[in-house]
Amino acid sequence: MKLARVCKHVSEEGLSILTLLDRYTGMYEYVPEDLLLRKAQLYEKALAREIETLKKLKLVEVHPTRAAYRITFLGLDCLALLDLVKRDVLSHMGPPIGTGKESVLYLAKTPLGSVVTVKFYKIGRVSFKKVVRTRDYLVDQSSWLEASKTSAEREYRALSVLSKQTGLVPKVFGWSRHAVVMEYVEGVDLCDYRSAEDPEGILKRILLTLRVAYLGAGIVHADLSEYNVVISIRDSTETPYIIDWPQYLSREDPRAGERLKIDVATLLKFFKRRYGVLLDLESAVKYVKGLLDGI
Ligand SMILES: Nc1ncnc2c1ncn2[C@@H]1O[C@H](COP(=O)(O)OP(=O)(O)OP(=O)(O)O)[C@@H](O)[C@H]1O
Ligand SMILES: [Mg+2]
Missing domain, CATH: 1.10.510.10 (Transferase(Phosphotransferase) domain 1)
Known part of the structure; x- marks a missing residue:
């Protein structure tokens, strides 16, 4: 399913659960259900229903043995995208245009019609899969998510400063979590x-x-x-x-x-x-x- 369409399937409650899972990513590898119930102010049944939907959409993962959950990279993509649309940084999401070693890029448009690319950082995703396959040791996925957010913020900051000095880097339009929105350079x-x-x-x-x-x-x-x-x-x-x-x-x-x-x-x-x-x-x-x- 296309990323923009996946986001449309997320309810208000689903969105607040994803937001909480993201907020606690740095603290827990899997966020305990108790904490979610308290913070989201949901009853157990409602939470279970929302988690089921988010799981089907591949936006969250459930701990294999405990009542605890974590956000996936796709879940983070949705949060970032919805945030960028809400803040009028983006108005339209286009097709993926490429995959780097550490990122996935999409074509998109701003409300004023500029053609931009959204670069979603996915650090560790490739090596993460490899490690899971070989089952050598447990990987703390949350640190990959945090590293991806740090990279997006750093790239945004660098491009903001640089754009003021030179036209020969992509202009930057905004950033949210692990995503940076920048001018699409056709070339x-x-x-x-x-x-x-x-x-x-x-x-x-x-x-x-x-x-x-x-x-x-x-x-x-x-x-x-x-x-x-x-x-x-x-x-x-x-x-x-x-x-x-x-x-x-x-x-x-x-x-x-x-x-x-x-x-x-x-x-x-x-x-x-x-x-x-x-x-x-x-x-x-x-x-x-x-x-x-x-x-
Ligand atoms: N602003 C842009 N406009 C057009 N194309 C872009 C832009 N930014 C990145 N790309 C394209 O996407 C590719 C990957 O981007 P980038 O190098 O920023 O990501 P990366 O994950 O670090 O990739 P890698 O690790 O493979 O270098 C680039 O090689 C380029 O073709
Ligand atoms: Mg590169």
Whole structure:
């Protein structure tokens, strides 16, 4: 069932149960029924009925032996989506457009008609399934949910600051729980783009964005590669957007210098390998840090 349709099946009571399960995720791996009954102010029978529906919709999971429940990633998707619609960040949900290692992305629209993507973080989901399959040890799913929320918040914060300094990152529209709403950049990932007209120009614009991020926003990407750059082509102009910022480091972080060097080196290596573009690493790093005026 489509995500938006699943959300429509959730009743008011169901929504308050999901909200409570989410609120207590950081404290309990499975939230005890007693606590839910008290907080949701529901009778046992009503709670059982709601839980049954939420379980069928795959929005909650029931503990195998205890009367206790936990929210699933799909449950969190519904909460985030309903919240974003209520706050007028989103008005329309479109199809999924991709799956990253740590996220699932959907196309969507804002009330003013901007085309955006909703990035739902799903950290640990893949490894979680693997661990359950091998049954080596018990995984605390709640920490994956919390880690996903932290990543969404960090990406939102980074993009908010960066958008004020540069147009070459997606504009950000809002965030809720593990979901970030950002401008949809129509284009091709740099790794899949094989026919660049002006590879050196693209590389220099990426370096300029890194410089603005460093000098203006005070941050380092810290996971930059050809997989985290989207090339948009409009009126035959190639424009590189840097995406995927949750792991950013502040310029003051002791690891920032080293990470910046790795980011730049990864980029230079890619452009050398694919397009034969040669730039000196030390000079490029100095340029990003504002120690050289040009590159
Ligand atoms: N704002 C955007 N506009 C258009 N496409 C996007 C946008 N953000 C992400 N994408 C697409 O979705 C893919 C995954 O996004 P992103 O890199 O942010 O997630 P991720 O989970 O970190 O992925 P991975 O770990 O595989 O790099 C990108 O490679 C890109 O193709
Ligand atoms: Mg990525």
